[in-house]
Amino acid sequence: MSYGSGTEVDQRRPALTITPEFKADSLRRYAELRAQGPVHRVRFGSGLEAWVVVSYEEARIALTHPALLKDSTPAEKALAAVGFIMNKPGVGLGGNMLESDPPTHTRLRRLVAGAFSPRRIQQLGPRIQQITDDLLDAMAPQGEVDLVEAFTGPLPITVICELLGVPEGPERRDFRSWTSATLGRLSDEQRAAALKLNQYLAALIEHKRSEPGDDLLSALIAVQNQEDGQLTQAELLGTAVLLVVAGHDTTVNLLANTMIGLFRQPEQADLLRGRPELMATAVEEFLRYDSSVELSTNRYVAEDLELGGRQIRRGDVVAVALGSASRDAPQQNGGEPDVIDVERAAARHIAFGHGIHHCLGAPLARLEAFIAIGSLLRRFPDLRPAADLPGLSWTPTGMMRGPLSLPVRFTPTAVGERTTADPA
Template sequence: MREQGPAARVELPDGVVAWAVSSPAVLKQLLTDPRISKDPRQHWPAWINGEISPEWPLFTWVAVRNMFTAYGSDHRRLRGLIAKAFTARRMAALRPRVEEIAGGLLDRLAAAPHGETVDLREGYAYPIPIQVICDLFGIEDEATRDGLRECVDSIFHTSADAAEVTATYARIYEILGALVAHKREHPGEDMTSVLISARDENDGAGLSEQELVDTLLLVVGAGHETTVNLLDNAIHLLLTHPDQLALVRDGKADWGDVIEEALRVEAPVANLPLRYAVEDIELDGGITLRKGDAIIAAYAAAGRDPGQHGADADRFDLTRADKDHLAFGHGVHFCLGAPLARLEAEVALPALFERFPDLALATPPEGLRPVESFISNGHRTLPARLHATVAA
């Protein structure tokens, strides 16, 4: 794509065409440009004209009504409702809980029979963020937590067939609708209750019922899958680059270096749909984004751009001076959960490698398979051995 310029035409499922923007400089420009919208109802002709089916694999990504798909004053209103829940101060207060969750999972892993292969994605990277998000939402029921996880996995499954897409769409709203109904009857000190309160004030003038539910959907999706992939990729990178792990253990690099370089070289969200040109926009290289054109932010490509990071931009290097990345977005839509994702990684990664200093992959790196998604960037499984093998 990069050879075609800062943006390249790509085909999404069902023949939907978009521009994938891979240049970090152009991405930063567009992500702060008021002529770029995320609201399909105002600015995407394919949506306005009814050409996008509820069976489209990316339907949920554009159909929701929350700050992810809002533009202008609507975005500021919706973002303001939850911004206070994601301040750096509030996130820091969650550290003891994250440490507790990680410690419990490590105890569980340690209880596995010696020599048994464990899946670190399933047994460690997955449970931490979903439990933290459920704590924020006030979800105590394990079945609800598992249901949310399954739905998020499906939403990120960009090759899903029509039956899966429609079933997931119905199920996620059933789960979140039941959560809202329960919290209306049993409010607590959680994000769900706070949003319900905002919804019920002024007869719902500040927040519609769909916006309430869709905001919960946004937080569980953005706060779960992305952090799973951050942990998954960071663990994988360290296990496949022992020289870089040695730098951390020798104090020549720190865990902050690990996190930022992992975010750069393996962005948890590889390609984020969708944005729309509000008017014609000229880019370098003679490329014109026409009014109404759909746009994908190619974050993974931007992180490996040789123009910014040099000829070795695809190499995991903790000593790299410039670890700048767009993994959390840029501009007014910059991810509110970035402090939380970093906190979870700051706790989870050193805890894992300190607990199991002989940790190693249990399969050749080339045997790992990516998740079935061009949005989500991670592995289907991350099999590992916790202890060094001992010759008989």
């Protein structure tokens, strides 16, 4: 269906279904949609129908529009019909700032914001570097690994678990499956995994009430225990779940997506090895090029409006294709949007959203990417894919975009042995 054609009934008929095949090739498919228009009616694999915004300008409008809210009341029947329980406390991501509107959102964000200040995040740098080096040491003698399993997965979960005060144990290994199950419509198996995550964090919260530590979860409990009761129990648990999900799955995919992009353009990886001072701006380019969060969380339409030439009705669901919109963002000095350019000045993107829901953990994600990608490129100068990149399996559903595995090869070295490109 071409954009702008047909009757109102035709415009509300889904133009496509977001299938696993679509997601595996989503960068190209979203480019095709942008060529047809900025807003499209789609059906997700869950059966939920929604409007998806694919262009940069309309995305910024949608993410700040006063009629597009997180209050799902107008869309309750449509959500219930497909079992969409993302915003229900105790199961998915309910009771947190990402699923709240002001004034609740304002209060919750203020309570958590101090832990994610740029200054405090920078203080985590040495520990993130140590975790990174330990993982690379473990990889070094092998010569061939699944990079997701060996590096891009363990690094973010270790960082967020230490930040929250989650003790070492077998549960950390389960966090990735638990977190991916927490987003969107849940099958019975996914529902069980999401419940395990909630139950684990609820038990950990109770433990830290009696034995607090120097960690973010203990700090949030202290906030809840203030006389004015600023955090409810549901908000405390919902915030903990959100921090685990947003602090883990997103960065896993950002790191893996970046490496796939660099494998496809090895001259850009070589440029970073030779000019490591480019890494900070390169991270912004990686975020622009292939965002790990492909779709925003849903907005629910509180009153009829027009967006990108479409008539959007009260009760409709709207999502923003953040990855597509970032590819569409106008750049300061132009350039080709569909290639990585680590020398691109101030790459513009909305990988972290826009407006009041702009990602609070953005400084942490940037720091992890800065350390992880730079260290990986230095440590293994001949790092290369060990499988056909077009044949990789990708996240089949949901908000995220990332490979399920990424086999790589490199020249093995002894544990602790560094290449000449490594800093002393």
